[in-house]
């Protein structure tokens with residue numbers, strides 16, 4: 730895959746590593762990053778060799794400090810922005826990615842940063858992590874999925890508190906409310922995420938993808954409908970192995 734300005738993409742065995750790479754601006758999410766992430770996520774989704782992907786941020790201070798504020802003033806009109814969103818639906822691609830996505834989170838994880846992390850299946854954080862959705866203070870609502878993804882992860886009340894107040898959530902609170910799967914020291918963050926990725930990658934990828942699909946699709950359905958999906962997927966896996 731080509732060189733990127735805002736990302737580093739590496740494939741080690743069957744694990745893909747995506748590093749947000751604008752450390753001088755705390756990996757702020759700009760339009761270039763959006764386009765490059767789109768390209769990488771498409772490639773990962775189509776690559777049968779990739780069994781797990783790990784998303785992380787370059788530099789000491791942040792996974793991602795949110796949307797690039799310098800682009801706010803130059804952003805296209807709402808109509809164009811909407812059209813671009815449909816042409817480049819990065820968040821939809823994240824959510825449709827068939828393989829597990831693990832986010833390794835450190836430092837600031839704000840705005841689009843937390844929204845990206847919420848599109849991942851597993852979140853591992855280091856002790857210095859600080860989550861937040863500062864949009865309310867900027868006069869906008871989170872628009873990269875957090876109004877939908879955050880309540881599904883931490884429940885309605887905590888999600889609304891975070892979005893109404895725009896405050897910060899540190900590592901221990903994030904663990905308490907289920908925003909992250911685990912907290913480790915900064916020095917162990919990437920080895921923990923990689924180790925988890927390696928362990929998952931040892932299982933049959935069709936089974937792992939089936940589990941992911943059953944859970945993610947089922948969460949938007951009633952229990953009865955979800956159980957029906959589970960039955961179909963479980964049957965499909967058995968058929969594949971015959």
Ligand code: COA
Nearest residue numbers: 753754755757794795796797798799837839840841863864
């Ligand atoms: N967009 C563009 N640039 C950003 C950025 C963003 N979201 N967040 C940080 N940066 C830039 C800063 O402008 C600064 O650039 P400079 O060195 O050229 O001045 C650099 O990254 C380092 O940030 P700095 O503010 O000096 O670090 P800090 O440790 O003092 O503060 C934050 C860190 C995250 C608290 C602060 O940068 C911040 O509030 N950023 C904006 C967060 C935000 O509102 N995001 C949008 C959500 S929708």
